[in-house]
Amino acid sequence: MQYLTVLGATGSIGESTLDVVARHPDRFRIFALSGYSQLDKLARQCGQFKPGFVAVADQQSAAILAEPLRALSPATEIVVGQQGLCDVASAPEVDMVMAAIVGAVGLRPTLAAVLAGKKVLLANKESLVMAGGLFMDAVRRAEATLLPIDSEHNAIFQCLPANYGLGQRGGVRKVLLTGSGGPFRSAPLESLSAMTPDQACAHPNWQMGRKISVDSATMMNKGLELIEACWLFDLHPEEIDVVIHPQSVIHSMVEYVDGSILAQLGNPDMRTPIAHAMAWPERVTSGVASLDIIQTARLDFESPDLQRFPCLKLAMEAARRGGSAPAILNAANEVAVAGFLGGRLPFTGIAEVVARVLNRLEITEPDSLEAVQSCDQLARHSAEDVIEQLTGKG
Numbered sequence: 001m002q003y004l005t006v007l008g009a010t011g012s013i014g015e016s017t018l019d020v021v022a023r024h025p026d027r028f029r030i031f032a033l034s035g036y037s038q039l040d041k042l043a044r045q046c047g048q049f050k051p052g053f054v055a056v057a058d059q060q061s062a063a064i065l066a067e068p069l070r071a072l073s074p075a076t077e078i079v080v081g082q083q084g085l086c087d088v089a090s091a092p093e094v095d096m097v098m099a100a101i102v103g104a105v106g107l108r109p110t111l112a113a114v115l116a117g118k119k120v121l122l123a124n125k126e127s128l129v130m131a132g133g134l135f136m137d138a139v140r141r142a143e144a145t146l147l148p149i150d151s152e153h154n155a156i157f158q159c160l161p162a163n164y165g166l167g168q169r170g171g172v173r174k175v176l177l178t179g180s181g182g183p184f185r186s187a188p189l190e191s192l193s194a195m196t197p198d199q200a201c202a203h204p205n206w207q208m209g210r211k212i213s214v215d216s217a218t219m220m221n222k223g224l225e226l227i228e229a230c231w232l233f234d235l236h237p238e239e240i241d242v243v244i245h246p247q248s249v250i251h252s253m254v255e256y257v258d259g260s261i262l263a264q265l266g267n268p269d270m271r272t273p274i275a276h277a278m279a280w281p282e283r284v285t286s287g288v289a290s291l292d293i294i295q296t297a298r299l300d301f302e303s304p305d306l307q308r309f310p311c312l313k314l315a316m317e318a319a320r321r322g323g324s325a326p327a328i329l330n331a332a333n334e335v336a337v338a339g340f341l342g343g344r345l346p347f348t349g350i351a352e353v354v355a356r357v358l359n360r361l362e363i364t365e366p367d368s369l370e371a372v373q374s375c376d377q378l379a380r381h382s383a384e385d386v387i388e389q390l391t392g393k394g
């Protein structure tokens with residue numbers, strides 16, 4: 001029996017994870033769940049999975065959760081704040097942690113799981129983007145097992161040779177990181193500035209949380225994934241080609257020196273990478289239907305248009321620049337996406353804000369978690385400033 005903590009249980013990845021857990025009660029049991037604003041859903045999840053612990057943001061949320069919890073799962077203990085999240089991520093009873101909180105707030109609890117040497121299933125790409133060097137050092141020192149949930153990275157992991165890593169390349173020449181191009185891949189360029197949050201979140205192939213959906217529309221998501229792949233697989237940005245593949249059937253590819261290209265294919269459903277990582281190195285059913293290859297019929301590929309997707313270009317530059325550039329990029333993007341979702345910023349303003357913040361701030365070489373977090377805070381303040389300027393409220 002494997003005991004699992006799901007950080008971000010109420011989100012899109014969290015729900016898919018619990019769906020896989022429910023299919024295998026003989027293998028997986030929930031130790032703890034966490035949620036943030038959706039406390040009713042969290043209470044229902046506790047009722048179904050009867051965890052030992054549930055983590056929420058603060059005492060106020062704990063008070064709201066307490067009543068439904070008494071009825072649905074009286075033995076579940078409530079813990080609060082970042083400390084609560086870190087505790088349930090690192091408790092000795094836990095075998096596996098699904099890191100599926102969205103954004104920079106996921107960094108500390110994910111790192112707590114790493115430092116406790118857990119099997120960490122990483123969906124929260126922002127933590128690697130912000131603090132990749134420190135994060136990967138911690139993985140090595142604590143001998144944690146890090147398994148990628150992001151579908152592209154999970155695909156790459158599946159296509160890499162068994163002897164990859166430990167200083168060995170196993171004949172790998174490069175990685176082809178695929179992305180659908182999102183809902184605005186072929187929209188007229190001049191229409192982008194008027195796109196609404198609901199239009200941006202209407203992804204053609206994937207059902208996801210709103211933040212990552214907007215990131216997919218700007219292709220910042222692919223840029224964050226490029227940085228994520230560099231850390232996970234010890235690659236330089238030049239060793240990764242971003243390829244637009246509108247059908248989202250191939251989830252990424254690895255090219256070898258002999259000319260072979262291996263790809264992982266499947267329906268666009270996150271339960272496949274989640275089940276893969278949960279059972280690794282074994283395989284279990286995920287509830288995902290077989291891919292109908294005849295129905296799929298064709299696979300298209302094109303290279304990304306960096307004029308249409310300036311966020312991808314900014315992320316590529318930040319990847320090459322290194323140091324604090326990815327953390328600044330990530331923080332500015334989080335603030336800009338929240339501004340867009342909240343109706344303060346047009347869609348095209350997201351790239352504008354990120355570019356201006358990167359221009360304003362000095363790139364440093366943060367060598368501690370505190371240093372990373374102060375870069376993050378600085379970039380957030382700067383992004384708020386830029387939004388005020390751009391929207392004429394400064």
Ligand code: NDP
Pocket residue numbers: 007008009010011012013014034035036037038039057099100101102103105123124125126149150151206207208209210211212270
């Ligand atoms: P969602 O927005 O659906 O879920 C986010 C989760 O984080 C929810 O449980 C939410 O709680 C919780 N949360 C939000 N803010 C806070 C906070 N301040 N403190 C603590 N918890 C918080 O996101 P997704 O599931 O789509 O994405 C999660 C992560 O996985 C992201 O990093 C994303 O990039 C990554 N990912 C997602 C994919 C997908 O298909 N969805 C694919 C690949 C990667 P609540 O809902 O209760 O407010």
Ligand code: MG
Pocket residue numbers: 150151152225
């Ligand atoms: Mg992805």
